[in-house]
Amino acid sequence: MAKSDVKTSLLDNMIGVGDSVLLEPLTEDTFLENLKKRFDHSEIYTYIGSVVISVNPYRPLSIYTPTKVEEYRNRNFYELSPHIYALADEAYRSLRDQDKDQCILITGESGAGKTEASKLVMSYIAAVCGKGAEVNQVKEQLLQSNPVLEAFGNAKTVRNDNSSRFGKYMDIEFDFKGDPLGGVISNYLLEKSRVVKQPRGERNFHIFYQLLSGGSEDLLRQLKLEKGFNHYNYLGLDSAEVNGIDDAANFRTVKNAMQIVGFMDDELESVLEVVAAVLKLGNIDFKPESRVNGVDESRIKDKNELKEICELLGQDQAVLERAFSFRTVEAKQEKVSTTLNVAQAYYARDALAKNLYNRLFTWLVNRINESIKAQTKVRKKVMGVLDIYGFEIFENNSFEQFIINYCNEKLQQIFIELTLKEEQEEYIKEGIEWTHIEYFNNTIICELIENNINGILAMLDEECLRPGTVTDETFLEKLNQVCAVHERFESRMSKSSRFLNDTTLPHNCFRIQHYAGKVMYHVEGFVDKNNDLLYRDLSQAMWKTNHVLVKSLFPEGNPAKMSLKRPPTAGSQFRASVATLMKNLLTKNPNYIRCIKPNDQKAPHIFTEGLVRHQISYLGLMENVRVRRAGYAFKQLYEPCLERYKMLCSQTWPHWRQGARDGVEVLLTELQIPSEEYSYGRSKIFIRNPRTLFELEDQRKRRLEDLATLIQKIYRGWKCRTNFLLMKKSQIIISAWSKRHFQRKKYLRLKMVTLRIQSYIRGWKARKLLRELKHQKRCEQSATTIAAYWRGTQARRELKRLKEEARRKHAVAVIWAYWLGLKVRREYRKFFRANAGRKIYEFTIQRIMQKYFVDLKNKMPSMSPTEKTWPARPYLFLDSTHTELKRIFHLWRCKKYRDQFTDQKRATFEEKLEASELFKDKKALYTNSVQQPFQGDYLEISKNPKYQKLNGAVEEKILLADVVNKINRANGKGAPRIFLLTKSNFIIADQKSGQIKSTIPVMDITSISVSKQTDGLFAIHLKEGSTAAAKGDFLFTSDRLIEIITKLYRTIFLKTNQKIAVEINNEFLVQFNQDKVCVKFIQGTQKNGNLPACKRKNNRLLEVTVP
């Protein structure tokens, strides 16, 4: 829509007057006229201030399109022509922006359009509040709860084809942003009697028809239902089909809605099963059966229906059948079972059907609540929408109408309280000049009904609880007694009744003058309906089913939870819930929609003036307009008012330091608002005209925009500046760092270059210096060398000169000596001529010899015979003399040495000499013996007492005594023997005993044989034929072989003067007895020291192994 097309005031293109407050003159006629005019021009909404009057058009209008929604969105209430959207928008914005919980109260009689209005409000709010997948789902669920509840709770009545047969209050919950979070639905008293019976021209609840029309064949078969409404007793026949209602299509809508709301498939199935069961319950018929005792009993006519119901509900047929035939009364722990007659059985059947359906409905509401409840625990803002059944006057009004009308009475009371009474009272309280406007206050009617002591509901409860026979008639009687004098109560029964002659009032009725008109109530059924009794047998039977849903609907049927306490009556329950509702509504900011029904034909374009006039009257609309006109459209405490508008005045903005009232005064004066437009109350400012308020609001809005721009400007400036400063700071830091970096790089490069140049220069300088130093050194060296050479040359030249000089001098001297000699010889030649030469020679020789001997005497070597040195020969000619002298000196020296010897020592040396002659360089053993002195007697025979006897046996002087090994001739084994040598014998004695074994004269020894080796074996060969030689030659071994043989040799030489042969050979022969045995020495491994091992090999051979 182009901007220019947008309406800016409800006054634009106005038909009649949009706001009745502006009506001039204001009378009921003009008011009605105005409504009619507007209605005729399809303007169904008219304001009284902020209250919306809605006249039901009974036809679809094109004023609920999305463009309309956009048009009314965020606009001031009076800006556009009156619309329910304007009210919804106002309420929603107050909720969202001012944080005030709202409620929308929709009142009007049945068929006036309340339910439609509530749906319009909800759809508008759904359209304007937050968007997003989650929010949309919440919205969708909230909206879709409507078709479900309508299907089960609405029915066609004579007044309304889609009449709500229950009261509904829905709280929609929002978060702080205004996004919907969820909702809570409360329901009030379903008109359940409709389930079993409907007044003429009306229908049962929609769902039954929807199910039968829309259910598929499969579904119906499954639910054991037949198509056709006429099969079911509970469905009134006369108006089953309703023009303009497509039950089949609605059934699909309902199923779809249930899915969206979140019903599971099995839940839907269960619900339909219960619906089917209720429908079929109506078809159970009973027949009387007389008993012998005269008692009538009822029997079920056709058990097939019962069987199918039981199958549907998972019920035991016998249990249900019994529950329809007996009633158990429990009194003082006694159970009494009585049989039911036919009427009672029907009553039981209907009670069950009603209860089943009612409980199912309550369950549905709870189930929907479960789905739509807000998922978060955050603080919520709430908008309540109340759509309660409207005021009803039927031909035959019963308990339900009584309750419904009571509820409407209460709502009217709230309206009066808030719009008429309180407002006027407040003006007076605030000290505003005010002329009271009369209005009808319906408190008196409410009191008549709900008073705790003598109210009708209290009477009814009292009657229900009273022992004894209680009937509707006794209840009426009681009413007549208590209420007869009440100005709003009419009855013919009481004696003093003002209505004794009123024939329009039947005897079984009472009449109440409601705010909306007189209603006559038939007392029939009041007690029953208030009691709302379901035989315990039935609830217990129901609890026993396998059907989860049905079982949960009858918790009191659980024997474990059974209580004897009566449940609260329907009336008192309702009264309590209405009281709660009223309390709830009073906490919220109310928004009113007052619905008016233009005709009774439910037809468009018909405006029945009488009907409307009546509604205007009982709704108190005229009073409403009057109060509005005289009063003030808007009131507010000074503080919040100043707080809200203080930005409009330079004096109060931003801070006002004085009282709030003064502030508001300054504000309004400065804004140049005409003084008749407002009044100052004690604590509140009252603004007469909404337009003034809207002007203020507009100015505020503009100012807020300016302020927002200012804040934005300052914030942007601040933000930019902070950003700039930050960037500047960053830039400085970055440039500092980069400068540092580049300077550092440059510096390092310079440093490197400098260092390089420096090093080159230093190098160059150093090399130069080195060159110079080298040069200098070379110069010095050259100088030294030159000097040295020069000095050398000088020295050599000098030496040469000196040598030359010396040679010359020597030459001169020689020449001179020769010359002198020559001169002397020439002179003395005449004196030496004959022998002087010889004499000089002799003298010279003499001198030389003399000197030689003197020198020799001084240089004489030592006297040791082993000394070999001799002074060097001085003159060649003394060579032979010198050698001879050496020899003589040695001999002399030896002689001198020998002269020192004793005899014994001499003998010893002689022996050693002898040994040397015998063995030196012949036998290897000899070298060992050289340094061993020849002791001779090793056994000390003469001193050792052990050898005393032996010593005694030997007469001669013992030359040698030692222990030797005598080799056994036969096997070569050795045995120790004492070997003694005297001048003439050698004696062999036993080593231990000293017993002489044999004495052999030395003369019998012919020769001695030894080997060349280091062994000590020796053979003593004896003269053949001698006594000693009887056994043959001796073989001995001894370490002292050299001494023994030397001594033997010398002894024999001294005795016989013959030198015996000492054979030294590695193989020799010995004579053993008659045999000549060869003794052979072979080299072997060392076994027992130096002693050779002898082994007689055979007759001819004795092997000696020498180590």
Ligand SMILES: Nc1ncnc2c1ncn2[C@@H]1O[C@H](COP(=O)(O)OP(=O)(O)O)[C@@H](O)[C@H]1O
């Ligand atoms: N604003 C409207 N526009 C068109 N038809 C309406 C409007 N309000 C009510 N109706 C018609 O009036 C009938 C009854 O309205 P409803 O809201 O059910 O009445 P109530 O709830 O007050 O008993 C609706 O079924 C509908 O056909």
Ligand SMILES: [Mg+2]
């Ligand atoms: Mg309704």
